[in-house]
Amino acid sequence: MPDLSQPGERATVATYHRWYSAGWVLFGLAPPALGVADEPTAVRLPVWAAVTALGLCYASLRGHAERPAVRPAAFLAVLVAGMGVLSALLGGGAALYVVSLPLFWIHSPGSRAPVAWSGAAAVVSVAAGLPREQWNPQFFGGDLTITTFGYAAGVGLGLWARRVLAQGEERAHRLGAALEDTQRQLAAAYQRQGAAEERERMAREIHDTLAQGFASIVVLAEAARENVRTDPARGSRQLESIERTARENLAEARVLVGSAPREGIAPDSVARTLRRALDRFAQDTAVAVEAELGDAVCDQPTRIALLRCTQESLANVRKHAGATHVGATLSCGDEWIELEITDDGKGFVVAEANGFGLDGMARRLAELGGALTVTSAPGEGTRILAALPAREEAAA
Known part of the structure; x- marks a missing residue:
């Protein structure tokens, strides 16, 4: 019937x-x-x-x-x-x-x-x-x-x-x-996909924040141990940097577990935030840093992505490049915001790079409609170019 x-x-x-x-x-x-x-x-x-x-x-x-x-x-x-x-x-x-x-x-x-x-x-x-x-x-x-x-x-x-x-x-x-049955399978597949995407997001956040902070603490601790006897003033500054990095890592950990709001980047302070990251890098590594940071007003996700790209690029310079000079340029147009970070280090073959950091940067930018361009060759340094659509806070 x-x-x-x-x-x-x-x-x-x-x-x-x-x-x-x-x-x-x-x-x-x-x-x-x-x-x-x-x-x-x-x-x-x-x-x-x-x-x-x-x-x-x-x-x-x-x-x-x-x-x-x-x-x-x-x-x-x-x-x-x-x-x-x-x-x-x-x-x-x-x-x-x-x-x-x-x-x-x-x-x-x-x-x-x-x-x-x-x-x-x-x-x-x-x-x-x-x-x-x-x-x-x-x-x-x-x-x-x-x-x-x-x-x-x-x-x-x-x-x-x-x-x-x-x-x-x-x-x-x-x-x-x-x-x-198909609906149940689709629901399970979506759940697995969501869990995998969340694991990937958490892994990227941990790599870009906590892991980089711990790596910085290790390098600073090794240097401070040598300088405590030979150059107490510099060793004291390095210990202060270790303490500051550890506190920042603790704050990031609380954000990741959801016990604290994601704060710390003022609505129009992306240039100042990047400047602080560059100054910290120069202070901790004694690498010369030349920065030209324009006044870019953008929404919160864009500011976080630019900061994470800067942190990851500087961490790669610290760990792999052996550079003596780093350049950073932030420019803002009508449609795009571009962040360029260069170094005069030893470079690498881009096609053979398989690290998590570059892939994580590319994924983070792609989620916001942006793109990452990496230019490098052995002995010729490295150029990182991050481009994102210009989105003001009100539009977001």
Whole structure:
């Protein structure tokens, strides 16, 4: 049967029923009522009474589809009785029987009940319409044949329709189960993807903040251990830098675990923030730093990305480049903000680089619609160019 729990299916079935009801009244009830207009009162009034009773009973059944005033079984009983009365009064009722066949399948569950109801209606209609001359060839060649053929055709079509509907329900059930299984698999895949992306984000944040801070602490601690005896003033400055870096790492750790808000970069202070990072690098490594930082106003994600790119580039210079000079340029146009960091270190083959830092920078910039360009060669230093769309705080 159609899935009547769906509004669309209910509306379609209701439309079909309305059309069939109109056809049943027009071709089933109207012909007997009109056909006896010229008959004697003894025939005319009972026919009209039977037709009216059938119409009212059917209207009561269809008037409230969810809670009908007449139960379907009661209506079918009245229908069978009405067919018998009309067949007896009119000398046959094959036409009404054929037109009414769908009612037995519409208002009966399963397959056995419609077969039984339609068979009972056929027997009653034929038996009540038998003329006094029971072997009248005209009767056996007309109403009996039509009723018998109609019953056989109705049973065949009804069983076929019920089988098709059952197969459709089974197929819909299988498709629904497959859809639910697919939805569960998609949900699990999205969950795994989200977990993987979150792990990647956390790994990038840890690498760009905590790991770089710890690496700086290790280098500064090694240098301070040597300078405590030979150059106490410089060793003291290095110890202060270790303390400052450790406090910053602690603050970053609290941000990563969600126990503190992400703060520390004022709305229009990206140039000053990068300047502090460059000054710290120059102080800790004694590498000459030349910076030209323009006044760039951008949103918070852009400022954080520029700071992380600067920190990662300086960490790579500290660990790998062996440079004596670092240059930094921040420029802002109408559409793009560009950060360029160069060094005169030993360089490397870009195609062979497989570290997490450069890949993390590229991913961070790509998430904001930007791009990372790395230019380097052995013995020729390195150039890092980070480009991001210019987005002001208000636009963000």
